[in-house]
Amino acid sequence: MDAALPTLMASSSSSSGFPPTGSLLESLIHISNEATTSAEKLPSSIQVKNVSTMIRRIKLLSSLYEEIQEEDSPLPPSSILCLTELFSVIKRAKLLIQDCKEGSALWNLMRTELVSNQFHVLVKELGRALDILPLSLLNLTVDTREQVELLHKQAKRVELFVDPREIQTKQELLQVVAPRNQKNSKDKGFIDFDKLGGILSRIGLRSSSDYEQEIAKLGAEAEKQAGTGGLIVVSSINNLITVVSLAKSTIFTKEENGKGNENLRLRSASFRLQDQSSSSQSIIFNIPDEFRCPISLDLMGDPVIVASGHTYDRNSIAQWINSGHHTCPKSGQRLIHMALIPNYALKSLIHQWCQENNIPIIEPTASSSSSLDRSNSKRKSCDNAIDHVSATKTAMDAVKMTAEFLVGKLATGSPDIQRQAAYELRLLAKTGMDNRRIIAEAGAIPFLVTLLGSPDQRIQENAVTALLNLSILENNKILIMAAGAIDNIIDVLRLGKTMETRENAAAAIFSLSMIDEFKVIIGSRPRAIPALVTLLKDGSTDGKRDAATALFNLALYNVNMVTVVAAGAVPLFIDLLMDDTAGITDNALSVLALLLGCSEGLEEIRKNGVLVPLLIDLLRFGSPKGKESSITLLLGLCKDGGEEVAKRLLINPRSIPCLQSLASDGSLKARRKADALLRLLNRCCSQPRNPV
Numbered sequence: 001m002d003a004a005l006p007t008l009m010a011s012s013s014s015s016s017g018f019p020p021t022g023s024l025l026e027s028l029i030h031i032s033n034e035a036t037t038s039a040e041k042l043p044s045s046i047q048v049k050n051v052s053t054m055i056r057r058i059k060l061l062s063s064l065y066e067e068i069q070e071e072d073s074p075l076p077p078s079s080i081l082c083l084t085e086l087f088s089v090i091k092r093a094k095l096l097i098q099d100c101k102e103g104s105a106l107w108n109l110m111r112t113e114l115v116s117n118q119f120h121v122l123v124k125e126l127g128r129a130l131d132i133l134p135l136s137l138l139n140l141t142v143d144t145r146e147q148v149e150l151l152h153k154q155a156k157r158v159e160l161f162v163d164p165r166e167i168q169t170k171q172e173l174l175q176v177v178a179p180r181n182q183k184n185s186k187d188k189g190f191i192d193f194d195k196l197g198g199i200l201s202r203i204g205l206r207s208s209s210d211y212e213q214e215i216a217k218l219g220a221e222a223e224k225q226a227g228t229g230g231l232i233v234v235s236s237i238n239n240l241i242t243v244v245s246l247a248k249s250t251i252f253t254k255e256e257n258g259k260g261n262e263n264l265r266l267r268s269a270s271f272r273l274q275d276q277s278s279s280s281q282s283i284i285f286n287i288p289d290e291f292r293c294p295i296s297l298d299l300m301g302d303p304v305i306v307a308s309g310h311t312y313d314r315n316s317i318a319q320w321i322n323s324g325h326h327t328c329p330k331s332g333q334r335l336i337h338m339a340l341i342p343n344y345a346l347k348s349l350i351h352q353w354c355q356e357n358n359i360p361i362i363e364p365t366a367s368s369s370s371s372l373d374r375s376n377s378k379r380k381s382c383d384n385a386i387d388h389v390s391a392t393k394t395a396m397d398a399v400k401m402t403a404e405f406l407v408g409k410l411a412t413g414s415p416d417i418q419r420q421a422a423y424e425l426r427l428l429a430k431t432g433m434d435n436r437r438i439i440a441e442a443g444a445i446p447f448l449v450t451l452l453g454s455p456d457q458r459i460q461e462n463a464v465t466a467l468l469n470l471s472i473l474e475n476n477k478i479l480i481m482a483a484g485a486i487d488n489i490i491d492v493l494r495l496g497k498t499m500e501t502r503e504n505a506a507a508a509i510f511s512l513s514m515i516d517e518f519k520v521i522i523g524s525r526p527r528a529i530p531a532l533v534t535l536l537k538d539g540s541t542d543g544k545r546d547a548a549t550a551l552f553n554l555a556l557y558n559v560n561m562v563t564v565v566a567a568g569a570v571p572l573f574i575d576l577l578m579d580d581t582a583g584i585t586d587n588a589l590s591v592l593a594l595l596l597g598c599s600e601g602l603e604e605i606r607k608n609g610v611l612v613p614l615l616i617d618l619l620r621f622g623s624p625k626g627k628e629s630s631i632t633l634l635l636g637l638c639k640d641g642g643e644e645v646a647k648r649l650l651i652n653p654r655s656i657p658c659l660q661s662l663a664s665d666g667s668l669k670a671r672r673k674a675d676a677l678l679r680l681l682n683r684c685c686s687q688p689r690n691p692v
Contacts, residue, residue, distance in 0.1 A: 024083050025069045031087065032058050032065070035094035045204035046108040047100045049163060050119040054093050057126065060151050061086065063144045071139055078132045085129035093122050104217035105203040106240055109170050110412045114450060116162040121453055127155030160455055173199050177243050177345060193250045200247065211248035215241055222309060236408055238309050239345040242290050246349055249288060291350050294330045295320060299354075303347050304340040308333045311343050341401065399435055403428065403442040410447040415456055422451060422462035429469035436473040445470065445483050452488040457497035464492050465504045471511040481518055486525065494531040503543035506535050510550035519553065523560035533567040536576075541583045544576065548587035552594060561598040570595065570604040577614055585622070589629035596636035606637060612648045619658040624667055631662060631673040638680055646681055656681070 036055050065083075068075065096118055100108055108115055130152040135145055176196050205214055222237040293300045293313035302314040308328035312320075317340065320329055327334050353359075406428075409421035425444055429436050444466070451463035467485065470476045489505050489512075496502035509528065513519050522528050532554075535547040551569060554560045573588040595601030605611065611633075618630040637645040649655045656678075663674035 024080065024087065025065050028065045028083060028087050028090070029062065029069070031090055031094060032062050035090060035097060045202070046105050046112070046166065047115055047119070047163070050116060050161060051097050051100050054097060054119060054122070057123070057151060057155075058090055058093065060147050061090075064140070064148055067140050067144055068138065073139075076134050076137050078134055079138065082129050082133040085132075086126065089122055089126050089129060093119075096122065102217075104214060104221050105205070106200075106214060106244065107218060107221050107237060109166060109173070109203055110236070110240070112166045112170060113162055113415065113418075114411070114447075117160060117450060117453060120158065120160040123155050123158045127152060127158070130155065169199060169202055177239075193247055196243075196247050197251045200244070205244075208248060208252050211244055211252075215244050215248070218244065236412060238305070238311065239343065242311075242343075242346050242349065245290055246288065288353070290346070291353065293317075299359075300346070300350060303343040303350070305343050306340060307335040311346060314340060341404075396434060396438065399428070399438050400442065403435075403439045403444065407439075407442045407444045407447060410444065410451070415454070415459065418451060418454075419456060419459045419462065422448065422459055422466055426462045426466040426469060429466055433473055436470050436476055440470060440473070440476050440479055445476070445479050445485075449480070449483045449485040449488055452485070452492050457501065460492060460497055461501040461504070464489065464496070464501055464508060468504050468508040468511060471508055474515075477512050477515055477518065481512060481521070486512070486518075486522060486528075490522075490525055490528050490531060493535065494527060499538075499540065499543060502535060503539055503546050506532055506539075506543065506546040506550050510546060510553055513550065513553040516557070519557040519560065523554050523557055523563060529554060529560065529563045530567045533564070533569045533572065536569065536572050545584045545587055548573075548584055548591055552587070552591045555591060555594050558598065561595055562600050564591075565595060565598065565600045565604055570601065571608070574605075574608050574611055574614075577611075577618075585618070586626045586629065589618070589622075589626055589633065593629045593632040593636070596633065602636065605633070606645065612637070612645060616649075616655050616658055619662060620654070624670070627662060627666060628670045628673075631659075631666075631670055631677065635673050635677045635680070638677065650681060 035058050068079075068083075096115070100115065130148065133148070133152075135148060140148075173196075176192060176199060200211075205211055218237055218241045222241070287299055291299055293303075293316050294310065295312055295316040298313065298316075300311075300313040303311045304314045304317065305311050306317060306328055308331050310328055310330045312329070317329075403425070406421045406425050409417050410425075413421060425439060425448070429439055448463045448467050448470075451459050452467075454460050454463070467480055467489070471480055486509075489508050493502055493505035493509065496505060509522060509532070513522055529551065532547045532551050535543055536551070539547060551564055555564050570592070573592050576584055576588045592605060596605065615630045615634055618626050619634075622630060634645070634649065638649070659674045659678050659681075662670050663678060664671070666674060
């Protein structure tokens with residue numbers, strides 16, 4: 001935790017709900033200095049422009065804090081709120097800058113689009129914080145005022161910047177470390193370590209110690225990601241560790257032995273390998289430790305990754321699992337699933353090493369397959385129930401592998417790959433509670449939340465729809481809110497690039513608001529309910545229905561009722577009742593009936609003169625649910641000073657017959673309320689008139 005944060009938190013007990021201005025300003029100055037001075041001391045080869053621009057913005061704001069600190073007069077509440085928001089933004093910016101400066105350069109390169117988007121989001125949040133800063137009420141110098149105004153304007157119109165040089169370097173790196181995808185069969189399976197060394201030099205890896213530090217940073221990143229990123233993310237990092245380790249051994253051993261030496265002596269222990277051409281002869285080879293299976297210590301022919309992220313030879317780990325073990329042999333960690341994912345990067349390196357050293361390439365044996373075949377033949381005698389369980393487990397394992405693969409693409413892929421991965425996750429989450437659980441466990445939710453801010457409309461649409469589908473599972477609602485998704489979803493609802501995207505965001509808000517405490521959180525966001533009301537006006541039939549159901553759910557919390565009324569929902573709902581093409585009559589009636597629960601709602605509904613005859617018609621021709629809501633509205637309007645509404649009901653010749661019919665033939669709830677309304681109207685008729 002930052003040193004400045006305890007000071008801020010300790011001072012947050014003031015009666016206004018904000019920390020004292022002095023402590024807040026000290027904390028801001030302290031964290032700003034930390035963010036700039038520590039970052040300037042460290043070199044950076046990744047995100048150079050985004051880091052330097054963010055540091056410049058933080059420095060520009062420092063003069064604002066210092067001038068405010070010199071003033072003894074109290075600040076307006078909006079200023080304190082702005083400064084509090086700025087503290088939050090700068091704290092996160094500091095952590096992001098540190099990650100770019102001190103973290104793995106290679107991993108940051110692979111995530112360059114994602115990290116660039118994180119900088120973009122922080123700048124936009126900085127602009128939103130400055131929206132509420134009342135510069136005209138602050139005693140600032142002209143220079144500081146102009147600097148803040150300029151920074152505010154720049155932050156409002158800032159565009160996402162992804163360094164094209166980093167994209168180019170990333171693409172070159174992927175081409176070098178994944179040559180199996182190249183069309184030229186001559187180069188297939190080979191890695192050009194000279195070219196790889198040049199690429200790594202561009203991101204700051206120029207000496208043996210640089211490589212060692214990078215390997216350590218990648219290892220730390222793998223540990224950090226193990227709990228959140230899913231197997232594929234951890235496996236991707238482990239693949240990078242393998243590549244960097246082999247590159248270090250190859251490049252620097254090559255330098256020691258002379259650049260013309262083609263047979264590289266890689267450091268490792270000796271290993272006796274049987275030559276397939278002559279079983280009586282054996283040759284001693286120096287095999288890199290990274291190529292050995294941790295179980296058999298043999299050269300791996302078919303390396304695979306298990307759930308813990310470690311790599312083994314397929315035959316060895318298959319025998320380990322088939323013998324009843326459910327833990328990783330190397331770490332002792334319990335395996336959350338038994339999927340074996342091919343480690344293509346390591347396999348490619350092993351094949352290259354074998355060919356360079358004239359070693360016969362080891363092909364996977366059929367022992368595992370044979371044992372599985374024998375197992376399957378025995379299983380035929382089992383009953384259908386066991387077969388069903390087996391099939392279900394196989395299906396779930398397939399879903400796990402698919403989900404983890406797709407999450408890896410969300411984390412490190414290009415925009416095109418992310419778009420496709422988000423779409424596949426959207427479809428996978430569409431059916432089945434198990435699918436939704438597995439996708440969440442694979443770590444998809446944080447990445448989908450990040451993609452909500454994508455400038456690509458298809459990525460944004462797929463991300464919000466995938467979150468909507470995932471939110472159907474109760475526990476996923478909690479995970480989505482914990483990932484800080486609600487503000488992003490509200491932004492999509494307001495500013496989504498397509499109407500379908502906005503409508504799915506409204507449906508996601510409805511789904512999340514099924515949990516009572518989330519009704520409070522969502523309703524407290526000042527833009528949430530007005531955005532739903534706007535969609536109520538502009539959306540398609542499905543969009544209007546999504547907005548209406550979300551508003552109904554939020555209005556179940558009393559405080560939100562007033563916000564719904566203030567946002568202008570009542571006249572819109574009444575207009576929708578009169579629009580036969582809208583198709584959401586029952587939804588509109590339900591919300592209007594709910595809004596009677598606050599005085600503001602009751603008053604707003606009573607103002608509308610066309611509502612009473614409309615409700616009478618709905619009593620005659622509406623659906624059973626519509627009739628219940630209509631009678632609830634009429635009864636509420638007539639109670640507590642609603643004599644004018646009662647008179648209009650008595651004057652209308654269709655009202656009493658409709659109520660009598662409903663009292664005899666309606667649902668239990670409708671009959672009870674119709675009886676109550678008839679009694680109320682009867683009392684109204686029997687009251688003596690005041691003398692003229």
